Amino acid sequence: MADITFSYVEYRKKLKPLVDIKFNGDNRTINFLALVDSGADRSCSFVSIGEKLGIDFSDYDKQDNVATGVSGADVPGYIAPISFWIGEYKLTLNVAWMDIPFDAEKHYFFILGREKFFEEFDILFQESKKRIVLKKV
Numbered sequence: 001m002a003d004i005t006f007s008y009v010e011y012r013k014k015l016k017p018l019v020d021i022k023f024n025g026d027n028r029t030i031n032f033l034a035l036v037d038s039g040a041d042r043s044c045s046f047v048s049i050g051e052k053l054g055i056d057f058s059d060y061d062k063q064d065n066v067a068t069g070v071s072g073a074d075v076p077g078y079i080a081p082i083s084f085w086i087g088e089y090k091l092t093l094n095v096a097w098m099d100i101p102f103d104a105e106k107h108y109f110f111i112l113g114r115e116k117f118f119e120e121f122d123i124l125f126q127e128s129k130k131r132i133v134l135k136k137v
Contacts, residue, residue: 002087002088003133003134003135004019004086004087004089004133004134004135004136005131005132005133005134006018006019006020006131006132006134007130007131008130008131008132009033011033011108015130016035017035017036017125017132018033018034018035018036019033019034019036019086019112019132019134020032020033020034020086021033021034021084021085021086021110021112022084022085022086023053023082023083023084023085024085025053025054026054030052030053032109032110033108033109033110034108034109034110034111034112035108035110035111035112036112036117036123036125036132037111037112037113038114038118038123038125040111040112040113040114041113041114041115042066042067042094042095042096042113042114042115043093043094043095043096043110043111043112043113043115043116043117044066044067044095044096044097044098044110044111044113045095045096045097045098045109045110045111046097046098046099046100046101046102046107046109047077047078047097047098047099048101048102049097049102049109049110050078050080050082050095050097053082055080055082055097057078057080057097059080060078060079060080061078062076062077062078062099063076063077063078063079064076066078066079066096066097066098067096067098075096075098075099075100076098076099076100077096077097077098077099077100078096078097078099079094079095079096079097080094080095080097081093081094081095082095086134087134089120089136091116091117091120093115093116093117094115094116119137120136120137121134121135121136121137122134122135122137123135
């Protein structure tokens with residue numbers, strides 16, 4: 001199995017370990033840059049983005065705390081699965097869909113956290129080369 005290598009991407013004037021993920025559905029493909037975050041327990045995004053990807057959140061129970069913000073505040077939302085491609089690999093993850101307004105100036109579209117994603121890949125952050133390498137396990 002081939003390694004997948006992504007060069008860091010400049011985001012808000014800093015180089016970040018962002019990887020390209022691809023969602024397929026409704027006869028269309030949507031690509032997002034997702035932050036690989038070893039400090040995040042679970043992958044997360046926003047309800048407004050999930051709706052654009054075709055998730056019907058009425059099928060899921062709303063929870064008071066699906067994530068904890070940087071300030072320590074509970075973030076309400078839903079836990080729902082989604083499938084996407086990273087390179088040649090298809091993954092399905094349970095994602096914390098946060099029910100707060102998305103602000104492109106402050107937020108990432110998608111964060112890949114440790115639960116399941118870090119079990120599917122050995123992840124190497126190569127700061128000296130400004131890249132991230134994913135090796136399927």
